[in-house]
Amino acid sequence: MKIDPDSPVDLSAQIARAIRDAIVSGDLRVDERLPSEAELSEQFNVSRSTVREALKRLGAQSLIRTQRGATGGAFVNRLTYPEAYGQQITTATLLISMNAVSFSTACEARYALERACAPMSAERRSADHLATMRAEAHRQAQPGLTDEAFCASDVAFHRALVDAAGNPILSYQLAGAVEAMQPLMNMITFSARSRGRIVGFHADIADALEAQDADETDALLAALARYTDELAQSVFAAREQAKTQH
Amino acid sequence: MKIDPDSPVDLSAQIARAIRDAIVSGDLRVDERLPSEAELSEQFNVSRSTVREALKRLGAQSLIRTQRGATGGAFVNRLTYPEAYGQQITTATLLISMNAVSFSTACEARYALERACAPMSAERRSADHLATMRAEAHRQAQPGLTDEAFCASDVAFHRALVDAAGNPILSYQLAGAVEAMQPLMNMITFSARSRGRIVGFHADIADALEAQDADETDALLAALARYTDELAQSVFAAREQAKTQH
């Protein structure tokens, strides 16, 4: 762990890097306690504040957790799936919103990834996953649902579909793609008719999964992808026209 | 932006949260300058060190960047694709290494996702992508290549395949899946014979993409997935046997 005080890079960034490397390389094991802030500041020959700033950086990436008190300190954190999901979702959401990603691009990516799960989901789907999907489809058919609630239920449906594949790495990867679409989906107002179509797709997908029919599931997802994109395009076009007339 | 000094949550975490929310909600726009540390410490009624720790947290997530000097300060950072790739890769790598994810699970996820790209890659592949893939396949055939170099080239090949789909969101999502596999792949020693098979697959995939044959590409990727997993299983089994004999 070498630190260069004359580097143009902040000391706290260098220290964070050194500790991160130690974690990634396995030098520091999960749940192992790091030296106290005072010890670290002595080791690296910097002030305690600088060490603290480095530790905050690592904490923000869920690489460490800290605990106060006598036996407290900073511990190497086991990155859990929920934590990784969360990071994945915020990153993907920001990436999309800050880079003017088009609806079509995001939609294409999302459904391509979902279709990658379809064969495994069809093979391994449990009764639990099917029940969740049917419950969400039922919720979506309720009248008086706000667009936000409809989209949230849509996300829940698709997450169940992905989770049904029984591969946690896939679920983690897909979490970002599915959830990050929600802000874009929320831009659309769904008519009763379009909601009806989507719910129909969802019911058919649940049926296909129950029948363990991978090809049918894939075809339905492809059709749903096409319909979603067409719907969005027509909504955007209508909005554009209203603007020019106005 | 409300801060509660009596909350069990650290003040710096609360402040980071408040600023992050302002960024995500669009209250703070890209490249907009945040108030100076002194101003923030007055606004939130905390010391400058606490504000600084909050800013370091945000910096670690690439949400802000800081600049020294008269016109310096903290600015809302536009999350670029390379930055997002990097975060995605470290998170995915740590998730796999810290949670004892099996080779089979990671391999299945990776190839399922890659196959999701295949139809688009076949349709849109450019001469550039094909050239990259052929160059990497050629490199992989060179004798005397270390296992690490072989794996690195393998990653480069597959990233070109993914990038050929021409969907940046897909590329971003797949970066994690492909790169995070590398440490696992590095655990395998590739015999000349198995390298030959893999290079053969790569050449065939490049051919199929050039011919814009999506079905053939998909079939080859599926076969490569199967071969990779079998290879890993036999390597692990051999190692296990050697251990018990020893």
Added chain:
DNA sequence: CAATTTTCATTTGTCAGACATTTAAAAGTC
């Protein structure tokens, strides 16, 4: 002796004030 309470040392969280360094704009100089 066992259970409870108290004390205490350790560690992180926060604060205040100082100085160093960087940077661009303003002021001065030729």
Added chain:
DNA sequence: GACTTTTAAATGTCTGACAAATGAAAATTG
């Protein structure tokens, strides 16, 4: 006008202090 110097503002770092949490050891009590 072009160049140099000064200056002000901002982040980066350091020092020293106190608050708060927390578990372990010590003291107390029944």
